[in-house]
Amino acid sequence: MFQSFEVTARPEQGPPRLRALRAELTVEGLDGFLVPRADAHQGEYVAAHDDRLAWLTGFTGSAGFCCVLHDVAGVFIDGRYRTQVKAQVAADYTPVPWPEVSLGNWLKEQLPAGGTVGFDAWLHTPDQIAQAEDTLKGTGIILRPCVNLVDRIWVDQPAPPMFPAKAHPIEFAGETHVEKRQRLAQGLREAHQKAAVITLPDSHNWLLNIRGADIARNPVAHGFAVLHDDATVDLFMALSKLDDLRPHLGGDVRCHAPEQFLDLLKTLSGPVRLDKQSVPVIVADTLGDVAVWGSDPCALPKACKNAAEINGSAQAHLRDGAALCELLAWLDQQPAGTITETQVVSRLEAARRKDNALQDISFETIAGTGPNGAIMHYRVTEETDSQLQDGHLIVLDSGGQYLDGTTDITRTVAIGTPPLEARAAFTRVLAGMIAMSRLRWPVGLAGCHIEAVGRMPLWLAGQDFDHGLGHGVGAYLSVHEGPQRLSRVSQVPLQPGMILSNEPGYYREGAFGIRIENLLVVREAPALSGGDDHRAMLDWETLSFAPIDRRLIDVTLLDAASLSWLNDYHAQVAEKIGPRVSPVTKLWLDSATAPL
Template sequence: MPSRFQSFDDPADPAATRPRLAALRAELARHGLDGVVVPRADRYQNEYVPPADERLAWLTGFTGSAGTAVVLADRAVLFVDGRYTLQAAEQVDPALFEIAHLTETPPSDWIEASLPAGARLGYDPWLHTVRGAEKLAAACEAAGGTLVPLAGNPIDAVWTDRPAPPLGPVVMHDTRHAGEPALDKLARLREALRGARLHALVVSDPHAVAWLFNIRGSDVAHTPLPLATAVVPVDGRAALYVDPRKVGPAVREALAGLADLPDPDAFETDLARLAASGAAVRIDDATGADAIARIVRDAGGKVSRGADPIALMKAVKNATEIDGARAAHRRDGVALVRFLAWLDGAAAGGTLTEIDAVEALEQFRADTGQLEDVSFPSIAGAGPNGAIVHYRVTRRTNRRLGPGELFLIDSGAQYVDGTTDVTRTVAIGPPTDEMRDRFTRVLKGHVAVARAVFPDGTTGAQLDSFARMFLWSAGLDFDHGTGHGIGSYLSVHEGPARISKLGTTPLSRGMILSDEPGYYRTGAYGIRIENLLLVTEAPAVAGAEKPLNAFETLTLAPIDLRLVAPALMSADEIAWLDAYHERVRETLSPDLDPSTRDWLAHATRPVAAFAGVTT
């Protein structure tokens, strides 16, 4: 059955990028500009953006979720991170765009080294954060050039068939799923603003808007977001700026007790009026557009840069959201087991393709009767495609699952009570010794994070090396973070907490994060094992001198024992795997048909039963 939620169409013909690049350069010259910065962003800094905001993809052909291009009169470069280096090389014409590593050579460094003296580099202040704009300005100044804020985006001027903005209806997110009334959230937020001596907060992130007002929408793919902005003063009513065409009478009535609903066109005028009184206005460093800070400063207000307090409130799930997450993962686990059992049989024939697998998994999830959407386009990589970290299968790249290969399937679901994200790597036929070695090292890192016990105040950066140490000991690594936060029927990638080298936010009880170490051998295979973890209170530890936290694994799906090399595992690691599999089996078996139940029993048998080891 074809997918309802994702397309497998090939990206635009790379040949189309040449005239588009030429048109952009002509538009820049018309405005006296020597170049422009083109981020993959919308005015809200969303991970998934509506088609009307896919400017980077339109210009370059690159369809990844993170990247930036800098276009000068005679050079153009696309910056992507380690997840996308292989994808960018396949999608982008190297005669038009150089490809650079986003972290090894940041755009600001390239601009400082490459921008001609006296050059005027344009940028759209709605598509860059305040911090991002400052870095660009400093780089231009160091190069002897000038960063120029633009009133209009030059790509929009030459993108003749640009799609219309989305108009997904706003719906209320019931308190039986949200767990806290919006009025209570607003009260908590105002208390936080008073404590920080602020007069108002600009809520620029639609995820925060959705959480705060208990609303959801459908303006972007895979995340139930209404594209909207809000201003919350410490005293007085909040203002929610959302296209009135999205708000039906019942929702308007429900929101009337929470906020005013002015027309979005009034946002700049209203914010300038607030700022003119000298108000201290918080703008989120992570998502607040530079344009918002300019409005406040130009009106005489004080820009308070820092974290939106909502981000941390949203990250710590309440009891209702936690119960919903557990229910969603049990439901999702049944679908995953049905899929994995089906895959074992279907792949043996040698005709199954990546698209076949994606469509089948979506159907198994749809069979639950509660699937709202996939939480991101499924990553289904057979053989060498699995080595492309954020691979997206298209009809051109679609590959059969061949014997002797690995198949990596990273997918997730949006249910109204929870968001899921899970990765499994499956052996198609007998794996090689190298595959089993690499898989087991990844598994050991996964288990090390899952079993971690850590004191209050511990950050994701402190746990990140747990996932890598067994790869490091063999001279191996992976070029992405170990884990990210997860929303509650919101974004599958939620800040501010993460398990990564850059994870500086302390992990608090109630947060949900992914645990997904991997290994990728270019041109051969990819391995990733991902479960979602809930931060909980650790069991009592004798003599402990401070509060301790631990993780509860939420994801329920077997890990392929055919890829495990027991000789590389410790007794404690084997015991963890056996206990996890026992829990998967006991939790999900009652909801499975007899044949799938038998398959699961075999897939979750104790390690000693197939390896001849004792624990």
């Protein structure tokens, strides 16, 4: 499968495209136009057809948007991308720190006399527009739905993806789509709702036990769905994708062309549940008064993996860990200055491809050495490909999409002799990762309540990082999955079966980057030996197994409990991964996991 259909743009291509878009502003009588990194399905990742932000600006991050006015074009990016954006966009674009600076507040500064800013109602959620409009009250600035002006000027825009969908085997899904539909329909009836609209591809793909290939690295098929309170579903997907799926879907799943989606919405009687954070504005506008706000009915059930999904993920991680160890063993044998980032990426992806269950990598492999490692979501290109030099660190963040699970793991590796300041920072990052891995917490707490645990060792040294501590991960679905997160803003209580990443980091611009990441699954905490368990507790089971570079660890900065955890973890790596690797790699692994 291993497809890569992405949009890239060089910085010098931005200015003429920006001029063309501004000419369309004049034609439409607009003062501005919003260009999000979003498609009509509101997932995090987009197909080449929908990657308008990258085409217009050159910025390829997974989050952000551009607001184009006649005299300024703001590219709104969060802390993960503030180094990356400098290299990708021309001087005609102005990076805006977001969410510190909101769209509404920025527009108030840029359009003091008021004005009209257009947006494509398919590409924004009601929540996004409502937040901006609330800030703009009394300013005379109006947000108005309009045609998509980027599509009008993008003459060689790729066609929408049309890859066939396929059934996801029950041995990996663990529950039939009939059972899922009945379970979720019961929830609709209990809420006295007639239906729910589902636009996120991973949600309705999970619900119907199907997978696809419409987005690189994400095994989803594009479409829309309406789940009714009688457990039937109206599925809106290009019919050519469903040719082989009719027996799997059965008679209770009615298939329609996507062009019929809005027409069917007009026929629904309410209440119809919409998630204001994931449905497009046009869906809410079409339903009007019959719409009620609520969560995506698939989001929480999808996040809480069943036994088959957890077991599949665990097995996928063991095979994936073996592939990573083959790469790490090879990397350790290469003299400094003899290989480049692209060689590391190619070698790692080749190691993963030896597993027949691998369908794709789970995201573009990050292999950033030296200063490139400080770019959190760095992606090596022909222009940036760098040699691994003595004294460098390399941040290697990668994963695979296997039929039985999705993996995501990061290791930071020393090349030659690492600087002392890098060893100290690495050990603090490791201490934070260990602290979260060891944590027990009361039932009912959310990511926002415990996330600081993974940051504390860095905070004590006056250091921090600008990304969340962890994100949810799907079961052969999106590598970034909500609603569960380890972040300051996530108020979704953690529940057994949720899989999340644990990935503290530290980034020194122009010098080096550090990140260590394992995936963990929430479970009911076992009783403490001789303890007084006066309330129900949760803890983690680790899924990822690969050595952590001992050369970067300053043991004087680890307490006894953390060092004990690390040695026990390395013993498990040796036990679980050792039998799965080549004899040469087994020798390296024995050394890499030796006790400290």
